Amino acid sequence: MSGLPITELNTRAREIFRLVVEGYLGSGQPVGSKTLAGAGGLNLSPASIRSVLHELEGLGLLAAPHTSAGRLPTEQGLRLFVDGMMQVAEPTAQERAAIESRLAQPGPIEAALTATSALLSELSAAAGVVMVPRREPRLAQLQIVPLASGQALAILVGADGSIENRVIAVPQGLPASVLEQASNYISAHLEGRTLPEALKAIRLEVASGRSALDGVSRDLVERGLAVWSEDAAQRPVLIVRGQANLLDEAALNDLERVRQLLDDLENKQSVAELLDSARAADATRIFIGAENRLFALSGSSVIASPYRDRDGRVVGVVGVIGPTRLNYARLVPMVDFTAQSLGKLIG
Known part of the structure; x- marks a missing residue:
């Protein structure tokens, strides 16, 4: 936001400022005093216009590029114009x-x-x-299958038929039966939930003591779900x-x-x-x-x-x-x- 209210500019300065900004937005080029004098309606000489342009430049609303005698709006000036002067044109x-x-x-x-x-x-x-x-796909099935030692593949099947895979770390020498237990738990109890809903439900069950999972299986379930929740939030x-x-x-x-x-x-x-x-x-x-x-x-x-x-x-x-x-x-x-x-x- 510009720190200068538009009401601080007098009528002449506001009109010249508006013409400079609109001219710049229309052409992408700096606007000079001669152009402004020729626009009509100002009833000011180029010298008077230059004096106002200098004042606007001193306020930080306009700038003069080295390669041109014209002025263009600064970012502060554009903000003032957008917030206080712009008349929007509805789509045709x-x-x-x-x-x-x-x-x-x-x-x-x-x-x-x-x-x-x-x-x-x-x-x-x-x-x-x-x-x-x-995307917050609803779960249809999540399987965790062993890969190399210390790794497993979590396969998420969404209710919309989408399939995604993620590799997760697991304890060395973990029995395949533990991976199967974690997969079955998710598919049986969490079907139809979104990933955040599934994580919340797991944590509530664990906190209330209702979960039949042991510590290792519970950790696998959380890892298998969290990997998608974190990934979706970051992508x-x-x-x-x-x-x-x-x-x-x-x-x-x-x-x-x-x-x-x-x-x-x-x-x-x-x-x-x-x-x-x-x-x-x-x-x-x-x-x-x-x-x-x-x-x-x-x-x-x-x-x-x-x-x-x-x-x-x-x-x-x-x-x-x-x-x-x-x-x-x-x-x-x-x-x-x-x-x-x-x-x-x-x-």
Whole structure:
């Protein structure tokens, strides 16, 4: 958040500041006093406009690149504009139809999420991102079978038919009968539960003394379940599309920044953690430049909105990532509408 309220600027300064920001967001280029004087409506000479630009620069809202006599907004200035001056433009009927049509395509939910990311990229001319809902499969069966000495293979079969394997450490020389007992216990008593529910149920049974498992078998059960719970929590799935959009004509003058941004997008775990911070938001969140540590070096912005299932639970995040000159007024409501549409699909 900017520390300067918009009300601290007089009417003339606010109007010039608005014109500079909107001009920059439209072209990606610094805006000069002659351009502002020619825009009409200001009734000020270029010298008077330069004086106001200098004041705005002194307040930390504008900056003057060395290569240009024009001004562009700083990150602080963009934050002030977004929070206090921006007039959002609702998605057009054509954009709404495009979003709803893309999401209505038949196929698995993963395909719809990929389509959402690609569509946002097309509509924003930036990179589209979607964080996939964290999967919490319900158990149908879990088997623990011996491998080499000191290792076993835990095989999870979900109620949806999915199968996943994990290698876990076990005590040396452990009898196969102990592995079988642990497998049977899980399949018989925990079928139909999610992994967190299964772990909670085990611990309650152990604490109450109702569990018939001995210590070694109980430890195996917990290990066999915990390996998936921990893994799922540490592996949010992220779909990124449209990185090539970041290499536009304006980017040719700032290739190092673009290279840094593309490198950042390769670190999907860090990007997912950033998007995850938007899960608790009531509406679309905007991160500008150094406001988020991940994109501080590339000076990039993120517009992100959580999407919910029909029960109102947040299940993922959708958004766009691009340069700070993103068209915030157009993209904020578009990302919000996409999140709402995706939530209806998730069910």
